[in-house]
Amino acid sequence: MDLNYTPQQNAFRAEVRSWLEANVPKQPLEHYDATREGFEAHRQWEATLKSGDWGMVTWPKEYGGRGVDLIQWLIFEEEYYRAGAPGRVNQNGIFLLGPTLMEFGTHEQKQRFLPPMAAGEEIWAQAWSEPQAGSDLAGIRATAQRAKNANGDDEYVLNGHKIWSSRGAFADWAFGLFREPGSERHKGTSLIFFRLDQPGVTRNPIRKINGHPGFAEIFLEDVRVPAFNRLGDEGQGWHICMATAGFERGLMLRSPARYQAAAAKLAALWQARKVNSRDAGADPVLEADVIRAFMNAEAYALSIYQTASRLIAGAKIGPEASTNKIFWSELDIHLHRTALAILGEEAELLPSAARLAAGDPDWLDDYIFSLAGPIYAGSNEIQRNIIAERMLGLPR
Amino acid sequence: MDFTLSDEQLMFADTTRTLLGDTCTPEHWRKMMEQDVAFDAARWATLAENGFTVLMLPENAGGLGLAELDMALIAVEAGYVALPEPLTESAGVAMPMLAALAPDHSLLADPKAIVAIAPAINPVVAYADQAAAILIERGGRTFLAQREDVTLVAAPTIDPLRRVFRLEWESTRAEDLGPADWGLAQDRAALFAAAQGLGLAQRSVDLAVAYAKERTQFGKPIGSYQAVKHHLSSAQVAIEFARPVVLAAAAGIGAQDTYSRARVSHAKLVALEAADQAARAAIQVHGGMGYSWEVDVHLFLKRTLALTGAWGTPAHHRGRVAARLLSRPTGPDQTFAREAANA
Numbered sequence: 001m002d003l004n005y006t007p008q009q010n011a012f013r014a015e016v017r018s019w020l021e022a023n024v025p026k027q028p029l030e031h032y033d034a035t036r037e038g039f040e041a042h043r044q045w046e047a048t049l050k051s052g053d054w055g056m057v058t059w060p061k062e063y064g065g066r067g068v069d070l071i072q073w074l075i076f077e078e079e080y081y082r083a084g085a086p087g088r089v090n091q092n093g094i095f096l097l098g099p100t101l102m103e104f105g106t107h108e109q110k111q112r113f114l115p116p117m118a119a120g121e122e123i124w125a126q127a128w129s130e131p132q133a134g135s136d137l138a139g140i141r142a143t144a145q146r147a148k149n150a151n152g153d154d155e156y157v158l159n160g161h162k163i164w165s166s167r168g169a170f171a172d173w174a175f176g177l178f179r180e181p182g183s184e185r186h187k188g189t190s191l192i193f194f195r196l197d198q199p200g201v202t203r204n205p206i207r208k209i210n211g212h213p214g215f216a217e218i219f220l221e222d223v224r225v226p227a228f229n230r231l232g233d234e235g236q237g238w239h240i241c242m243a244t245a246g247f248e249r250g251l252m253l254r255s256p257a258r259y260q261a262a263a264a265k266l267a268a269l270w271q272a273r274k275v276n277s278r279d280a281g282a283d284p285v286l287e288a289d290v291i292r293a294f295m296n297a298e299a300y301a302l303s304i305y306q307t308a309s310r311l312i313a314g315a316k317i318g319p320e321a322s323t324n325k326i327f328w329s330e331l332d333i334h335l336h337r338t339a340l341a342i343l344g345e346e347a348e349l350l351p352s353a354a355r356l357a358a359g360d361p362d363w364l365d366d367y368i369f370s371l372a373g374p375i376y377a378g379s380n381e382i383q384r385n386i387i388a389e390r391m392l393g394l395p396r
Numbered sequence: 397m398d399f400t401l402s403d404e405q406l407m408f409a410d411t412t413r414t415l416l417g418d419t420c421t422p423e424h425w426r427k428m429m430e431q432d433v434a435f436d437a438a439r440w441a442t443l444a445e446n447g448f449t450v451l452m453l454p455e456n457a458g459g460l461g462l463a464e465l466d467m468a469l470i471a472v473e474a475g476y477v478a479l480p481e482p483l484t485e486s487a488g489v490a491m492p493m494l495a496a497l498a499p500d501h502s503l504l505a506d507p508k509a510i511v512a513i514a515p516a517i518n519p520v521v522a523y524a525d526q527a528a529a530i531l532i533e534r535g536g537r538t539f540l541a542q543r544e545d546v547t548l549v550a551a552p553t554i555d556p557l558r559r560v561f562r563l564e565w566e567s568t569r570a571e572d573l574g575p576a577d578w579g580l581a582q583d584r585a586a587l588f589a590a591a592q593g594l595g596l597a598q599r600s601v602d603l604a605v606a607y608a609k610e611r612t613q614f615g616k617p618i619g620s621y622q623a624v625k626h627h628l629s630s631a632q633v634a635i636e637f638a639r640p641v642v643l644a645a646a647a648g649i650g651a652q653d654t655y656s657r658a659r660v661s662h663a664k665l666v667a668l669e670a671a672d673q674a675a676r677a678a679i680q681v682h683g684g685m686g687y688s689w690e691v692d693v694h695l696f697l698k699r700t701l702a703l704t705g706a707w708g709t710p711a712h713h714r715g716r717v718a719a720r721l722l723s724r725p726t727g728p729d730q731t732f733a734r735e736a737a738n739a
Binding site for chain 1: 397398399400401402405465601605608609616617619620622624625626628629630632633636637638639640641643644647648659662665666714717718721722726727728729730731732
């Protein structure tokens with residue numbers, strides 16, 4: 001164990017930092033879920049990142065990355081959040097589908113899909129859940145029927161109803177879970193890509209509790225896609241989705257840096273209010289919660305460094321994906337509840353555009369978003385079942 | 397940057413698990429409680445024979461010259477068996493302090509010798525009845541008193557396998573060894589308490605899991621019910637996010653700065669909270685049995701209670717985390733910060 005960065009790692013950090021200082025927009029962008037304009041502004045930022053080769057640093061160079069290891073990825077993320085750079089509009093692509101493609105895709109599929117993903121040219125949504133299949137994902141009904149196109153090439157005809165698709169309102173592509181007609185449960189499923197603007201696809205934005213169209217429901221009616229769009233083998237969809245879910249819950253989706261940056265801002269908020277607010281300053285419970293938020297963020301970071309080191313040494317991500325997901329989602333809610341408690345009588349007030357432009361966190365909106373954490377990427381109840389059954393060996 | 401344990405460390409931890417698993421079983425606990433003793437001389441001799449008591453002594457003093465991280469891995473295993481003997485406090489804290497103060501002291505030559513330690517921060521001295529001598533902090537100086545030169549007043553404790561004492565002594569009947577690094581000693585002791593907390597926590601979960609697989613109600617093992625599962629999953633999550641903190645605290649303890657102290661304190665807080673959560677969950681999962689003397693879970697609850705208050709209360713340790721948080725740079729690039737680097 002050596003908890004010191006190498007000179008190369010420090011040099012990498014310096015390089016990331018100086019590029020971000022020169023390139024991060026001075027004014028925060030409108031949220032990518034709020035409007036089409038906000039979404040496109042984030043797409044533009046992804047192109048800027050790509051121009052510096054920072055789109056997805058861990059990917060091989062031939063697929064638009066830099067070929068760096070997971071410790072450098074953590075360093076990149078730390079600098080990214082330290083710089084207050086825009087949220088990653090293509091996170092479903094780069095953090096979830098990307099690593100899955102890397103593991104299960106053919107060379108041709110990687111060449112086709114990864115570089116435009118790294119560049120933000122094609123932005124992805126996930127299309128797994130259905131109205132009747134949430135936590136019980138194996139209950140999906142959407143079908144993929146084998147067919148031939150006019151030239152005699154293999155293709156699929158997709159039909160069904162997907163829901164809770166994050167970025168689904170504005171994204172270009174979706175990766176969906178479908179089943180062979182007549183198949184049941186985990187059998188007969190395939191992971192298939194489709195364009196969200198192609199004939200037969202209808203998407204209806206769903207407003208989140210903050211009013212933004214953050215996700216969508218998607219109707220598919222005889223949507224024809226080439227067999228090339230299937231990832232992995234026919235019938236392997238469930239297996240691949242579980243690997244993706246491992247990335248989603250485990251390492252990639254939620255960087256520790258995100259929470260460390262928020263905890264640092266919380267400490268700053270606390271220190272300012274301690275002096276200026278009679279109520280908050282006299283409340284020792286608040287300070288204990290600020291300390292707790294900091295410790296939680298630190299613990300999550302240390303845990304991820306541990307996992308990254310293990311993966312570099314050749315291990316595979318295991319059930320820690322589920323413990324991680326519970327930990328980051330719960331610490332996020334605690335952190336933001338603490339911020340609102342410190343804000344006290346001002347907690348209900350929407351922040352002014354001027355204050356957001358000055359770099360103040362949007363504690364209220366971030367709090368609302370944190371409430372989704374225990375639900376998406378597999379509800380925390382399901383994660384606790386997974387831990388009990390796969391880590392502890394309790395019966396199903 | 398490499399947050400992995402070496403093969404040697406993993407092997408050493410494995411060996412320790414086997415040795416303690418064989419020599420400190422529920423039958424051993426039961427027998428000791430029946431006999432009203434909290435020290436097993438045979439087990440201590442085995443630990444000494446296998447080098448555990450000289451682990452952290454310098455090699456020129458006949459020790460193995462290993463570091464806090466190695467000892468912390470041993471302490472996890474000690475916690476897992478609720479080890480009654482003072483392995484971490486004597487071999488991990490007191491003996492290394494004595495070696496630093498008096499490298500030629502005759503006690504260092506005896507691997508079976510036990511030295512108790514009495515920092516100003518603790519109102520009672522643990523294991524003093526088994527000690528050949530006691531290191532005592534007073535007014536910034538360090539005194540070594542022989543066991544026969546002090547009066548020990550037993551302070552009854554709820555943990556049947558741990559003995560603590562109030563100490564009556566005279567500095568005139570003790571050896572003045574001068575100033576010592578009590579900060580380091582306290583950090584080490586807090587770290588090893590945290591590491592034991594990890595072991596205590598895991599044992600509580602494991603005991604409850606074993607019971608939940610066996611015990612049936614409504615025709616099914618109770619471990620198949622989500623309400624039971626979720627108690628134990630939540631405890632396991634707490635363990636998983638205390639463990640890397642303990643390991644990082646152990647690896648960084650040598651810096652002895654605001655950052656390293658805060659990390660030790662963080663480790664002690666969360667590891668013993670995990671142990672507390674796990675012990676209470678285990679009692680709940682065991683139902684009426686969990687509230688009985690016959691089931692072993694109470695031993696883990698009680699040791700957790702003792703270690704939570706010893707070597708700095710939660711309030712003390714929260715204060716040290718606050719000192720780091722509110723007086724030093726924070727943020728995503730500061731995870732492994734050191735005073736020297738920020739000076």
